[in-house]
Amino acid sequence: MSNNEFGRVMSIPMEQRKMSHWDMFATWIGANANNGTWYIGGVIAAAGMWTGATALIVAGILSYICLGFASYMGYKTGLPAMALTRASFGLKGSFIPSIINVVQFIGWTAANTFIAAISISVILHDVFGLAIYQNHGYLGITIGILIMGILHLISISLGQRSIQMIERIGIILVFVFVIWETIVVFQHVSFTSIAHWQPKANIRLSFGNAIDVLAAFNLAWVTAAADFSRFTPNAKAATTTSFLGANIGLFWFAFIGLFATIATAITLNSYDPNNSDPSTIASKLGLGIIALLVIVITSTTANAVNLMAAGSALTNMFKKLDLTPALWIVTIIATFVSFVPLFFATFLDAFTSFLDLIGMFLGPEIAIFFSRFLYYSSPKV
Numbered sequence: 001m002s003n004n005e006f007g008r009v010m011s012i013p014m015e016q017r018k019m020s021h022w023d024m025f026a027t028w029i030g031a032n033a034n035n036g037t038w039y040i041g042g043v044i045a046a047a048g049m050w051t052g053a054t055a056l057i058v059a060g061i062l063s064y065i066c067l068g069f070a071s072y073m074g075y076k077t078g079l080p081a082m083a084l085t086r087a088s089f090g091l092k093g094s095f096i097p098s099i100i101n102v103v104q105f106i107g108w109t110a111a112n113t114f115i116a117a118i119s120i121s122v123i124l125h126d127v128f129g130l131a132i133y134q135n136h137g138y139l140g141i142t143i144g145i146l147i148m149g150i151l152h153l154i155s156i157s158l159g160q161r162s163i164q165m166i167e168r169i170g171i172i173l174v175f176v177f178v179i180w181e182t183i184v185v186f187q188h189v190s191f192t193s194i195a196h197w198q199p200k201a202n203i204r205l206s207f208g209n210a211i212d213v214l215a216a217f218n219l220a221w222v223t224a225a226a227d228f229s230r231f232t233p234n235a236k237a238a239t240t241t242s243f244l245g246a247n248i249g250l251f252w253f254a255f256i257g258l259f260a261t262i263a264t265a266i267t268l269n270s271y272d273p274n275n276s277d278p279s280t281i282a283s284k285l286g287l288g289i290i291a292l293l294v295i296v297i298t299s300t301t302a303n304a305v306n307l308m309a310a311g312s313a314l315t316n317m318f319k320k321l322d323l324t325p326a327l328w329i330v331t332i333i334a335t336f337v338s339f340v341p342l343f344f345a346t347f348l349d350a351f352t353s354f355l356d357l358i359g360m361f362l363g364p365e366i367a368i369f370f371s372r373f374l375y376y377s378s379p380k381v
Contacts, residue, residue: 011078012230019232025245027228027305028067031221032249033178034302035115035295036108039351040217041257043273045265046205048198052258055210056251063218064246066366067225068239074226075238081226081309082316097365098313101223102330104358105310108220109152109303109334111351114341116299117144119292126289138342148299149335155304156311156327176294181256189263197262199271216359221246222366224309273348307331 019027044052073084082098117133121140124130131137199205205213229238265271311327318326341350 013078014233017078017231017233019228019237021234021237021241024228024232024237024241028221028242028245029249030298030301031305032246032302033253033298034112034249035119035299036112036217036302037250037253038257038260039115040213041254041259042261043348043351044205044210044213044254045258045261046199046203046271046273047207047210048204049195049258049262051207052205052210053255055207055214056254056258059211059214059218060247060250063215063222064243064250066219066222067246068243070222070225070366071229071238071242072235074229075232075235077226078230079226080230080312080316081224082313084226095317097223098316100358100361100365101313102310102317104220104361105224105306105313106330106334106337107354107358109306109310109330110337110340111354112299112303112306113145113148113152113334113338114141114347114350116148116296117141117338118347119295120144120147123289123292141342142339145335145338148296148303148338149331151296151300152303152307152331152334153328155300156307156324156331178252178256181260185256185260185263189266193266194259194262197266199265203271203273212359213355216355216362218250219362219366220358223362224305224312227309227312228305303334307334310334 041052041056044055046052047055070081073079074081077084082094082101085097086094118141121130121133121137121144124140124143125132125137130140133141225242229242232238261271261273307327307330310330311323314326314330315321315323341347344350344353
C-alpha cells in the first residue's frame, strides 16, 4: 500500500489541497446557517429566551471543540472521516459508523429539504393559489421537494469542487438574509418583550432537555469534519477556522429562530413549535416571496455539506465507488426520504423522532474519533 492510500481510500497530499481559510469558514457557516438551525432555535424557544440562549452557547462551544479535534485528524492524515474509523474497527467494521453517517446526513438533507419545500409551497400558494402544507396542501409540498432535489443534483454535479463554489456564493446570500431577518424581527417586537416572555408550564423545555436537543443537532457535524479538512493545507483553517465558522452559523441562525419564534408567539399570543420553521415565520412577519426564495437557497448551501458527508461515508463502504457518483446516489435517496414527514402528524413529530434516533449513536461514534485523536496528532503520523 502506498503512503497516500488507506484501504483504497486515497489520502489527499498537501500539494493538492485547495481549500483556504475562507473556504473552510464559508463551509462551516453554510453548514449551520440554514433552515434546520433556525428550526432548532424555534424548538428551544420553549425553554424561554435566557435558558434557551444559555443552552445554545454551552452546547455550541463544547460541540465544536470536538469538531476542531476531528477536523485536525482530517488535516493531519488527508483521509475522510469514515476511513479514520478503520484503525479502531477494521476495514469491514468501519461499515457500521459509515452506515450511521449515511443515514444521518441523508436524514439532515431530507429535514432541510422539507423545510425549504414548505417555503416553495408558500410561494406556490401566493402565486398559483395552491394550498400550503399546513393546510394539507400535498401537491405544493411535493413540487417543492422535487424542485429541491433538482437543485441539489445541480449543486453536487462537480463533486467537491462544485460544493466549494456553492458555499462561496451562498454565504453572501446568508449574510444578507439574516441581517434582514434580524431587523424585521426587532421592528415587530422589542428585545425586552422577547427577553421577558415565558412559555406555559405544560410546554416548557428544561435546560437539560434543550442541551439534549442541541447536542444531537451539533455533534452530527463532528463525524463529518475530516471530510472537509482533508482538503485544506493549513492546520489553523482546519481547527480554529472550522470552530469559528460552525459557531457563528449556529449562533446567528439559531438565535434568529429563537427570537423570531418568541416574537411570533407574542404577536399571536400563543407558542406552537410547529410554527418554528422559517417559512411560516417569514410569512407571518410579512417578509414576502424574496425571503422565501433566500430560504430555499440557504437550504441548498447547507445540504451541499450534508450530501458531501453522506457521499464520503458511502465511498468508505464501496471501494470502487468514486465521490461524484456517490454524491448523486445519496442525493437521489435523500429526495425520496424527504417525503417521509408526510406520514407523520406534523413535521415536528418527524424531526424529534429523527433527533432521538441519531442521538443514540452519536456518543459512541464520536468516542471512536477521540480514541484516535492522540494517535493522529502525534509527530509520527
